[in-house]
Amino acid sequence: MSALAEAEEDADTPARDHWSLLSQGAEARVYGLDLCGLPAVAKHRHRKAYRIAALDGRLRRDRTLAEARALARCRARGVPAPAVLGVDAARCVLYLERVPGPTARAFVDANRADPARLGAVLAALGGAVARLHAAGLVHGDLTTSNAVCRAADDVVLIDFGLAGASAQVEDRAVDLYVLERALASTHRDADGLVAAVLAAYAAAAADAKQVLRRLDAVRARGRKRECFG
Ligand SMILES: Nc1ncnc2c1ncn2[C@@H]1O[C@H](COP(=O)(O)OP(=O)(O)OP(=O)(O)O)[C@@H](O)[C@H]1O
Ligand SMILES: [Mg+2]
The missing domain is CATH 3.30.200.20 (Phosphorylase Kinase; domain 1)
Known part of the structure; x- marks a missing residue:
């Protein structure tokens, strides 16, 4: 059918x-x-x-x-x-x-051998998340499938069904943690991808220091859960 x-x-x-x-x-x-x-x-x-x-x-x-x-x-x-x-x-x-272009997932996979384009899209993704958080929102399901690339340096966020209003450091850190986990499960050798997104976020978000410090704590909780269920 x-x-x-x-x-x-x-x-x-x-x-x-x-x-x-x-x-x-x-x-x-x-x-x-x-x-x-x-x-x-x-x-x-x-x-x-x-x-x-x-x-x-x-x-x-x-x-x-x-x-x-x-x-x-x-x-x-x-x-x-x-x-x-x-x-x-x-x-x-x-x-x-309708946003024209591939998802960030497809774009990243197609450009792994092109550091300039890869760097541009990851920087645009980190910058978009920083702007989202500055607007008092968290996304709730940040993944590279939930972003569309109009161009290498122009990333549009989509899929806001789980989004909500929040300016809490914890909620922002969890948003980044979800994205980090999604990068790791979707793309091979994801450490460099995560670092590039977080660097762009750090450069653009006003309270990035606090959020990234909290992200460390969220990661530690995640590891504990993995160890002890
Ligand atoms: N505005 C848009 N412009 C272009 N493509 C889009 C747009 N919205 C969605 N898509 C395409 O459809 C796919 C699925 O959309 P979306 O992520 O919003 O829904 P979903 O994940 O299936 O649903 P849910 O919100 O229930 O998780 C996207 O990955 C993208 O390829
Ligand atoms: Mg989706």
């Missing part, structure tokens, strides 16, 4: 013939479409049969609205993130500006 046909079986799907499936994630399907001539995506958080229906509906709607809210705040505060073009809360669909 084609992905679109499968999506159409889902009774609450908003999918249309001229939409093309770009990504099928655990929580959401992302479609490419044209909205009044603008390249757009529709992110549909589909039903999860294993959840109780009422809870599932509320969770999907809450995450859709949380993502729209966080993206709106990003745009207002100069954080590189896609513009929100529309929200269909009843169907749990978010219409966003």
